[in-house]
Amino acid sequence: MNHQPEITDCTATITATRPLGGGVTLISFHCPDIAARALPGNFVNIKISTSSQPLLRRPFSIHNVEGETVEIMAKNIGCATSMLCGTDEGASMQMIGPLGNSFTTSTPSFSTAILVSGGIGTAPMRLLERQLRKESRHVVHMIGGRTAEDIHTTGLTNIEQATDDGSAGFRGTVVELLESRIEDLEAQGPLKLFACGPDPMLKALAGFARQRDLPCEVSMETVMGCGIGICYGCLVEVKEESGNATTSILLCQDGPVIDASRLIL
16 A cells, blocks of 8 residues: 655635435535645545534545545535535635555556445545556446445446345345456456445455455545544554454554455454
8 A cells, every 4th residue: 555645734615516315425625735645545634613513523535636626425424424515615624635545556466456335435436446547457346335325426437336125236235246247357357456335345345355365455434533643543453464463553544545454354
């Protein structure tokens, strides 16, 4: 994984909002310093209100960068995200970024990238797809959700879908979809998996990747306070990089992207 870029704390102005359905909103911020250095897998930490509530900043994956604009996807699941999704264009918020490490795309060992997402886990995948295509990789998206309403494909191409209830695409989990397609995909050349989504999905994918001996990087999610390693609120237990002993890492500094082989199943 690539290391953290230089971090900026700036005032970012909302330039556009677009509801995507399922409580998810695509929000564009004008923040040129962050846009200039953002890499696939990086995130930003946003102070949603100038008041004491909500007190802590909230982390959001960088979905896309267009010129001086950074886009995020926010799902309305609580007080803070409700306020963010309902904020009008022209409003300003304090934003720190780009934070965290990034996906590793430059290694020459794969020709096809499988981008596996669950629900709002598609958030970092548009910027990742753009980078992979610049490197002439073949990209396949596999996106899963409970129902069709949970599938978000904005800006993505070459998509295969899986839903628990069968309302869109393959009936089953996105990992089961991958299992059903893996032989055809491997026939196209060396593969690498990239993923973001809920922990159960990431663990199932990590187990599958180990069985097939496939390289796999996952972007993990957890509660973050500061986003810069001060509050120690994002400690995650993982395997050490060599051996089976476990260790704790700060996801904001040593993640959010980690090798899937380090996940504790």
